Amino acid sequence: MRLDQTSLNSKKKIMVLGGDGFCGWPTSLHLSQVGHDIVIIDNLSRRNIDNELEAESLTPIQPIHTRLNAWKEITGKSIDFYNIDIANEYAEFLQVIQSEKPDVIIHFAEQRSAPYSMKSPKHKRYTVNNNMNVTHNVLCAIVESSLDIHLVHLGTMGVYGYGTAGLKIPEGYLDMEVKKENGERVEQQILYPTNPGSIYHMTKSQDQLLFQYYNKNDDVRITDLHQGIVWGTNTKETNLDDRLINRFDYDGDYGTVLNRFLMQAAVGYPITVHGTGGQTRAFIHIQDTVRCIQLAIENPPARTDRVFIFNQMTETHRVADLAKLISKLTGEEIAYVPNPRKEAAENELHVKNDLFLSKGLQPITLNEGLLQEVTKVAKRFKDRADYEKIPATSLWTKEQKPGVPEV
């Protein structure tokens, strides 16, 4: 099957939790466009956090109903929306599952910024409380509904940690050998031992235990996608109309590294590298995010399968190399600033992503055209930027220093 259409007999009712967010919104549109029936549940928490941080999306995103009405006007396709706080409104959430009877639930409904999760005790506690209760309530409601729902969850490459010299990170499960009492060696496959680097990443490690348990006890069908850092802004669908534009985070909390560099260069702000920039990270373009999710939906596990874990990334890069590339493309200078995170200054990273490749993904890799598309978006909305929000000021410990360039 081609990735841009779906045949009528594989049409699915898909509930997208967090469908108003940076990944959730383009995913909802893409799956609607290929012919699925989409319902979005979102409590608009990401927009509320914009208010809290006094840092809006660089792109002028429209209210959810303006977005949905524009989508209907342009494509003729309807997407239903429910404003439910899944962590705290279980009964309401269950009722929607029982009435909508989805085939698939895609779960983006977690607080997803590492710096935000480290800002203060309040932010740590919100992240743990929200993420644990949402994921658990989703699993609990699936079992309570007695429906055979395929759960697709957005996890993170960050659960693996980065201390894996010479070991190519497998997709979720690690082959290992242990020695028995009698000296005999046994091969086993285990969940890759996690080493998360922030409270946010830690909650995604905890999610894995919830998935493992509900899969074992209740045969829930689950696909967990360990996603790299997303870059890019728009997809084919969000590009159809200005009212469909996707959010673009440039601030020190929600702005992710490649997009942040591109935005900094576009507005004439130094490219801020934390520490030496020796960190190596995994990346994926937003257009591939939505394709991978489609592939995950089209290749569900059976009820007897263990949790499927796919690495949702297409390439790895050293942060300093990205900074140099963008500096070369744009002429903007690089500022090496303190690293507000407690992490290894340098690391190698080799990652398997065979599963998506075997399902037909043709990865979009870093190229000048797509980098320039981000720069173009950033330049267009330059006047909306608050430069004071650019530096990363959320500190991992009291010993760390904010990532502010010297003036």
Place this chain on the structure above:
Amino acid sequence: MRLDQTSLNSKKKIMVLGGDGFCGWPTSLHLSQVGHDIVIIDNLSRRNIDNELEAESLTPIQPIHTRLNAWKEITGKSIDFYNIDIANEYAEFLQVIQSEKPDVIIHFAEQRSAPYSMKSPKHKRYTVNNNMNVTHNVLCAIVESSLDIHLVHLGTMGVYGYGTAGLKIPEGYLDMEVKKENGERVEQQILYPTNPGSIYHMTKSQDQLLFQYYNKNDDVRITDLHQGIVWGTNTKETNLDDRLINRFDYDGDYGTVLNRFLMQAAVGYPITVHGTGGQTRAFIHIQDTVRCIQLAIENPPARTDRVFIFNQMTETHRVADLAKLISKLTGEEIAYVPNPRKEAAENELHVKNDLFLSKGLQPITLNEGLLQEVTKVAKRFKDRADYEKIPATSLWTKEQKPGVPEV
């Protein structure tokens, strides 16, 4: 140092979270008796669950202030008490830490029954929400207080799972080998891959990730005790006065296997074995629980140490063997009933507990005298028993059947 006294220069301020419960209460008295300064925090949730389940402790436990006043009267030692719901009253909890400045926090403040955690969506959700938020709030408050507090946590042997044929379960960390890309083998030590058997056990696996993270990021000193099934009722201290008596759970939710068998035999109720009784479990006497916790406090990790994990158990037994032993001792018949849990019908279990042995623990193992002490307690309070509360009726899935004997 002897285990029944403490020297003045090692006297510690110890905060016991959940200090009104089955393990927390005798631990508080024991540590007070040996000379430490004890503060109890408890929201009395276990007593409230008694109300909910309409199943009281078989022993007539006294209100917390009656207990504490009796302790003062008998020993001259004061224990302070705060009624705080740590999951939901973070500010109050932090304030008590800041004013009491404890050297040690012992964390018993979790919902600790596997059957209770599986009763219904409401009970699953309560267990996850309570246990995750309490553990996280404790860690978060320790960091926010800037005090160098040693956290001792009551975990469970249940995080290991029971599928370890031929492998002696190590204390928390597993030696394993992985193969690198170039064929080279690397030895690594990892957190033992968990395989919890209920929502309750799953939360204790999640706790381990919280401990690993806060230890790594904030150098919090943590000892995690993976405890077996506790048996027995009273300790040296709770035996001093009837008003100090410890709770004894005999109901299908909170009654644990050995104590439940002894109580059933004492009141003339068939000894109910779930399934074949081929399950092998780890056990510890309540008197050893309090000694182990003392040893954990007296042997704290340094700030540079990783999380200390000790297996807090002294022996393993097959459930059917225990039933036969008690049947032989008491003449009561055994009833093989359906297993309400989804678990392996039979398993082997070999466990290391070298760390406590190396610190001087002289384990109490199953002996007739101590078994008869439990029977004596059960006989004494026989009239308080509600026989309808004895069977285990909380089901792991809709396919399971309650553990009710045929009549």
